[in-house]
Amino acid sequence: MNDSTTISKGTPFHLESSVAYAIGSVVSKTLLKKTAGNITLFSFDAGQGLSEHTAPFDAVVHILDGEADITIGGKTSTVAAGEMLIMPANVAHALHAQKRFKMLLIMIRSE
Known part of the structure; x- marks a missing residue:
């Protein structure tokens, strides 16, 4: 599911309230998409996740609300609100919501 609320450049906004939870779903909202990388907000309802996959670039995850189980290279860590x-x-890597959570994903492309 993709959240349709628009974020205006140059206008302050609150990350956590900029993406809503949806029952039984993962919601994504692209804030910025450029050749150099993407910034995307996500919300995951309890029991939802992203299955194991790889990406060709490093990605930063910042948990905004709740907590996520994130598995990287077979090792799982619980990452809580305020942690990156x-x-x-x-x-x-894979992500799973034991409890619902929101996160900001920043992917920076490089050679």
């Missing part, structure tokens, strides 16, 4: 982690490029 870097998912390294080309290493399998």
Whole structure:
């Protein structure tokens, strides 16, 4: 599911309230999409997640609300609101919501 609320450049906004939870769903909202990378907000309802995959670039995850179980290279960490982690490029990772959570994902492309 993709949240349709628009974020205006140059106008302050609150990250956590800029993406809503949806029952039984993952909601994503792209804030910025450029050749250099993407910034995307997500909300995950309890029991939802992203299956194991790899990405060709490092990605920063900042948990805004709740907590996420994030598995990187077979090792799972519980990451809580206010915490961040870097998912390294080309290493399998997955996300799962034991409880619902919101996160900001920043992916920066590089050579």
